[in-house]
Amino acid sequence: HTVEMHLDRETLSYETIDIYKSVIRSDARLTYSECENILDDPDAAGEFLEDPEVDLAEKTQLVWELADRMHEQRKADGSLVLNPRRDRAHTIIEECMLKANKAVTHELMWDRGVEAMYRVHPQPTPDEWSEALREIQELDGVSIPGDKWDEPRKAVNATLEEAPERQLDKIQWAVMKVMPRAKYMSDPFGGHHALNFEIYGHFTSPIRRLSDLINHWIVYTNEVPEDLAALCDHASDRQTDAEQCEREYKQFLEEVGLDPTAVNNRGIKIVEEEG
Template structure:
């Protein structure tokens, strides 16, 4: 979240929740129910799934102590999480170290597959749901919150089970010198918001300042490197905190799926993004070029992704949304597939997949299981198709819900940031 967004959120909170009448509240609830039925979104969890989740949060610390015999103990390594101010669970954490001839970057991911596995009712429910759906002011979770927000959340000052991606990076080109993926036990020192991370970067005497400064320098270089290599960057003006998280998660996701394909040669849930046709790209670039105050640099036209990147960096703030929309209109939808061939066009990655969000995406959870067991679940093609369909359904439901809120006179962002309070009329 940018500083401006943080400030806006703070203002929204100061204003209090959005007030609506009981009648409008019923209409909104009915609209949600209609969307749930239309897109087959499961809101309530079956009783056996909830009971299983409750059972898995018993004797947590005893279980973690028992697991230490089989896992790497990383509890002494400086580690922290960075998430939005209103995040309810924390599924990724970072550690970093500079050595004489390399950087070492650790991305620790909540070990959801330790609790949610193919023999569990929670796994079946997660597979069916596909992902967490975020509507303004209302969340439909993939996993029972009692599990996701406790043992699967990398909360500060508590030991947690994690799946760690340890990447040794060459200091010159930041290429992978080695990749190691293993089960671990970590102890997060702090839970930081994006705003707090920005503050730490500015304060040389703050805890974790040196580690955060180092990882930002690495992430900033990775970001620039991606752009030079042709990765599309639709939001080039992100703050330092977002740059750290985005680049570290991309690096970890890429490392895992490269390991699965090149080192193991196994099927997995890969993320494939087809490219627009040349005519579609030409259409988008013409639309961008015609915007007031916008000009595509002459040396960038040969590669549409680089042309968009260069234009966004120079364009007036008022035109950024229109440029982004011109690109999004011609972009095919990314999909999950059991092989990576075709690559990820927007990122310009030959191989890519998801691993860093197993609390909210079924694709990541399945990949955790494949990495751990080196065993591919049955009907993987069907799982990939289902994950793609459910992601599309969730995004469409969110769009229709936002449009509905606007139709009844509500600001979806205000509803999301401030919540709703039902008030009776004085009349």
């Protein structure tokens, strides 16, 4: 399905949401690094196009400007952003994904009134948040703004933006230690704490996630699987297994001298040395 959203120019709130089956014909298929290159050098866009009439550079710049606005608005609304120095290409994908996922779950809950596979993220207790903030405050070269202590997510966001690079992982880990695990549920009660969304679910990756595939099916048929609760539990369990697999994979890459982040973002290039 395509999620077509018309947003208010000023508030970025939804004016209309239209979800329909579609075939997408892309003007260009860009890697993250190619997108970054076009944003830096608009003249580079031509090498990725078959149709010279398409202004890929202008479109890329426009979607980046929109994504940047959505990102800043989300932070201002209290969404937790643990990776504040993400590049522009990743920010475009992330913000468009979040906006589409949120649109679909709002459509299912508020407009259709049906159950779906929602993503629910409980919040830490006040004591757990205090513990995390104290741990962050004690890091060398790190200071939490005094006016943010009563709003932990905004406190973490503000601290990450000003903290030295060497402390970013420690700040992120202090937060992750107190965060309850998110899970899939047929009832969105409680919302998504980290995103500060009243209701949220996954929809944009049906080729790799069961939750998204189920939600596509519900959107298309307007019917809810009888075993939806069991499917939610199954998806939550499999995600736990996948996270463990990812940790072991990253550990293996480090053991053989590869940077897991570089591999994830760019892939591995094998070069045979001459001689």
